[in-house]
Amino acid sequence: MTKEVERAVQELDKYSARSGLDEEIRSKLNEHLNNIRNEIQMADERRRELLNLMGEESLLNLDITVSRELTNTVEHSAPLRHLVAGLSLKWTLRTDRAQDCRSQGAKMAALRRGRMPHFAAVTMEPRPAMLALLARGAGDVDCVYHLHLPALSDALDEYCSGTKRKPRLAIRDNFRRMRDQRRIRDYDELRSYLSTL
CATH class of the missing domain: 1.10.12 (Lyase 2-enoyl-coa Hydratase; Chain  A, domain 2)
Incomplete structure (x- = not known):
C-alpha cells in the first residue's frame, strides 16, 4: 500500500x-x-x-524476563532491549504444563535475533518423573531450577535407602543423572546467574 x-x-x-x-x-x-x-x-x-x-516476551507469555539495553545503530534516540533470560514458573508440573514450557522455548528459538536467551523453568515439583518431562526434554528448555534441590535430593535418598527394589532405585538414579548433568539445578544458581547479567 x-x-x-x-x-x-x-x-x-x-x-x-x-x-x-x-x-x-x-x-x-x-x-x-x-x-x-x-x-x-x-x-x-x-x-x-x-x-x-516482534519476538519480545509478550508473544512468548513468559513469567519473568531479563533484558539488557543495546545501542540502536539505526535510531540512536531509541535504545533496543535484548532478551537475555526468560523463565517459566510452574509450581508443580503436569504434562500440559511441561508442554507449555517446551512450546515457549521453541517459540523463543524461532523468534530470536542472534544468541538464544537462557530459558528455564522454575518449579517446586517433588516428583522426579514429572521433572524429567522437562529436564530430559529435547532442548527447548536449558534446565529446570528447583526451589529447594538439596531437600528434594535428601528426600529421594531417604525414600530409596535400604531398598533393593529396582523401580525405586531407577527413580533415584535417573534423578541423580539429571542433577549431575545439570539439567536440574538449585534455585540459588539461578539467583547467582541473574546477578551477573
Whole structure:
C-alpha cells in the first residue's frame, strides 16, 4: 500500500512540475505532497519499530524476563532491549504444563535475533518423573531450577535407602543423572546467574 501511495505522490509531483498550474496552486499542492511524504515516512518508522518489537516476551507469555539495553545503530534516540533470560514458573508440573514450557522455548528459538536467551523453568515439583518431562526434554528448555534441590535430593535418598527394589532405585538414579548433568539445578544458581547479567 505504501509503495502505491509513494508512486501516486511522485506522479502528482511530476504533473505539478509539467503543468501550467498557477504558482500559488502548485505551491499548495507541493505542500500537501510533502505532508503526505512525511506521513508515509512516520508510518514506515512506526511499522519498523513494531517489527523490531516482534519476538519480545509478550508473544512468548513468559513469567519473568531479563533484558539488557543495546545501542540502536539505526535510531540512536531509541535504545533496543535484548532478551537475555526468560523463565517459566510452574509450581508443580503436569504434562500440559511441561508442554507449555517446551512450546515457549521453541517459540523463543524461532523468534530470536542472534544468541538464544537462557530459558528455564522454575518449579517446586517433588516428583522426579514429572521433572524429567522437562529436564530430559529435547532442548527447548536449558534446565529446570528447583526451589529447594538439596531437600528434594535428601528426600529421594531417604525414600530409596535400604531398598533393593529396582523401580525405586531407577527413580533415584535417573534423578541423580539429571542433577549431575545439570539439567536440574538449585534455585540459588539461578539467583547467582541473574546477578551477573
